[in-house]
Amino acid sequence: MDRQARTPWLRIGWSLLCLMLPAAAQRYNFQTFGFDDGLKNLAIERILQDREGFLWVATQNGLFRFDGHRFTEFGPKEGVPAGWLVSLHQSPDGTLWVSNADNVVRSEGNRFVKVDLSPAKRARGAQAFASDQSGRVYIATKDGLLIMKKTPGSSEWKGSLADMAGVDPRTMSAFVRRNGEVVFGCGQSICALDGEKAREIHQGKTLDAWRFLLEDPAGNLYARSQGRLITLKAGAGKFVELRSERPLQTPIDPQMEIDLKGRLLVPVAGGLAIYDGSDWRFVSKRQGLLSTSVSTIYRDREGAVWMGMTGRGLARWIGYGEWETYL
Numbered sequence: 001m002d003r004q005a006r007t008p009w010l011r012i013g014w015s016l017l018c019l020m021l022p023a024a025a026q027r028y029n030f031q032t033f034g035f036d037d038g039l040k041n042l043a044i045e046r047i048l049q050d051r052e053g054f055l056w057v058a059t060q061n062g063l064f065r066f067d068g069h070r071f072t073e074f075g076p077k078e079g080v081p082a083g084w085l086v087s088l089h090q091s092p093d094g095t096l097w098v099s100n101a102d103n104v105v106r107s108e109g110n111r112f113v114k115v116d117l118s119p120a121k122r123a124r125g126a127q128a129f130a131s132d133q134s135g136r137v138y139i140a141t142k143d144g145l146l147i148m149k150k151t152p153g154s155s156e157w158k159g160s161l162a163d164m165a166g167v168d169p170r171t172m173s174a175f176v177r178r179n180g181e182v183v184f185g186c187g188q189s190i191c192a193l194d195g196e197k198a199r200e201i202h203q204g205k206t207l208d209a210w211r212f213l214l215e216d217p218a219g220n221l222y223a224r225s226q227g228r229l230i231t232l233k234a235g236a237g238k239f240v241e242l243r244s245e246r247p248l249q250t251p252i253d254p255q256m257e258i259d260l261k262g263r264l265l266v267p268v269a270g271g272l273a274i275y276d277g278s279d280w281r282f283v284s285k286r287q288g289l290l291s292t293s294v295s296t297i298y299r300d301r302e303g304a305v306w307m308g309m310t311g312r313g314l315a316r317w318i319g320y321g322e323w324e325t326y327l
Helices: 002-022
Strands: 030-033 044-049 055-059 062-066 071-074 085-090 096-100 104-108 111-114 130-131 137-141 144-150 157-162 182-186 189-194 197-202 214-216 220-224 227-231 262-267 269-276 280-283 294-299 305-310 311-315
Touching: 044 085, 044 294, 044 311, 055 085, 062 085, 085 130, 137 182, 144 182, 182 197, 182 214, 197 227, 262 294, 269 294, 280 305
Parallel strands: none
Antiparallel strands: 030 311, 044 055, 055 062, 062 071, 085 096, 096 104, 104 111, 130 137, 137 144, 144 157, 182 189, 189 197, 214 220, 220 227, 262 269, 269 280, 294 305, 305 311
8 A cells, every 4th residue: 555545544543543532631732922022911811902913911010012023011101001901992993992990091093091981980890891883882880881982073982871770780891792782791680782771681690790791603692700601592582501510610800702613712710611512621731721820811813812821921822723732
């Protein structure tokens, strides 16, 4: 048998061997970025790729922009508040929005300016911002969902609170679905906007606060608290619990991401959980993860998966979804 004839059988044999190996034997590779690359703070809170392709990283002490080679810091000199940054977003007009515990700033040219949130006070949570195709920006605040609109012919933005009558005004998160529906965590429930009036779509019966919302390409909506994960299946009328054989809890502000194949990526205590719609896979240090404290996860437009790790900086998952190595 010549070499070309043997090659398909060798590939099949290798594939069968890989399938026979236990999941625990799978090992992944990660490229890390830190002090030597200009990232001066290694406690990552949020990651965002802007329209130009730059990667922005919000940390517990500053904002950094990555051009593929080096990080550039944006701090008080550029109008970004010092200290712990919480949320990061880009609206359709290209404006970048950044928040910490006390302030919200937005980009204006190469600088950032403070945003007047009146009649609200402070933004809250890792998913404090969302925006729709009309250009409106939604901000989660303890006073209610704030709707920001850009003044025509001006760079100024003005805000007004949604009508929160009948629902808990404490807004925990904000998200815009593919069909344009605005959904948000409201106290221990989940709400949606009808025009500018809030209505409850999930009544909370536990003490969970729904701090992060996400939709997959199939139209399934996910909501996460620090201790639970629930889903509203496309076409369904109510949320149901999404369970796994391992706890899905996190000690920090819960976050999630969807990869290009529609899999749900969930940072959990001890590493990362990946849900493909039917089964869970768990990635920890045993599989090559650099830290058990994954604070945030992000998929860029090219499909690359980036992770922020408290105290370990930024990591890019090399060859995510393409290949795996085995021990």
